[in-house]
């Protein structure tokens with residue numbers, strides 16, 4: 001079982017209390033009426049499926065019911081970082097590769 | 100719904116959810132007749148169970164400003180616990196931290212409407228106060244083996260170093276959910292959903308069997 005740190009409850013909890021809610025940082029086109037079908041399609045349907053560092057939205061479903069971001073390595077399942085919605089990740093794919 | 104009192108105040112509605120007259124309020128464990136079990140059942144055991152029924156439970160949602168904080172403190176008689184997973188318990192009112200902008204307020208059943216009314220009169224700014232009394236009930240579980248019983252039911256670490264008196268968590272509990280608050284070293288409060296109350300009562304009976312279960316009226 002996984003222990004996941006909730007940045008709102010400020011402690012580690014069992015994975016059972018959480019749900020993954022998909023890729024983070026997907027920006028909605030500011031003016032949906034003015035964007036192209038391709039832009040709208042990318043926003044609606046296309047998601048990254050990286051091998052390695054991935055930024056995901058999770059929700060503390062059984063706990064405080066708040067959403068937050070997790071940076072996770074999809075190869076090892078290792079959680080690199082947890083940060084709140086609106087914050088920027090400090091661990092990103094390029095930084096890992098250059099190490 | 101002719102028994103329901105509705106008071107309109109500056110466009111806001113507060114409804115008294117308590118039945119009046121001949122209607123008797125029934126807890127979700129009414130059918131279990133816990134009062135009889137408390138009299139006739141075992142008087143010794145490692146887990147004690149008491150349904151603290153028909154309490155007034157209110158959910159407060161608010162990102163409070165300094166002014167709202169002091170108004171809420173004067174309305175409740177206690178300050179909102181702002182630190183994650185903390186709570187305040189007095190004889191008159193209990194306040195549980197639920198999330199960074201949510202608190203659970205527990206008062207006597209007949210006090211909920213009064214408190215709601217005073218909130219609507221006095222509290223300014225953006226907030227929501229919802230009476231959830233009808234959807235919830237409270238189990239008080241205690242005894243020398245209460246932690247052993249809870250360990251079968253929830254993955255939360257209950258060791259006193261991780262879960263001191265006063266700590267409150269919302270978590271999974273026996274495939275359902277519960278808000279658990281430690282009231283004393285060997286006493287916990289479980290706030291559960293009304294629709295899961297019977298199932299959780301059955302679960303607690305089963306999980307307590309090896310320690311002996313005592314029902315308290």
Ligand SMILES: [Zn+2]
Nearest residue numbers: 006009060064
């Ligand atoms: Zn949380």
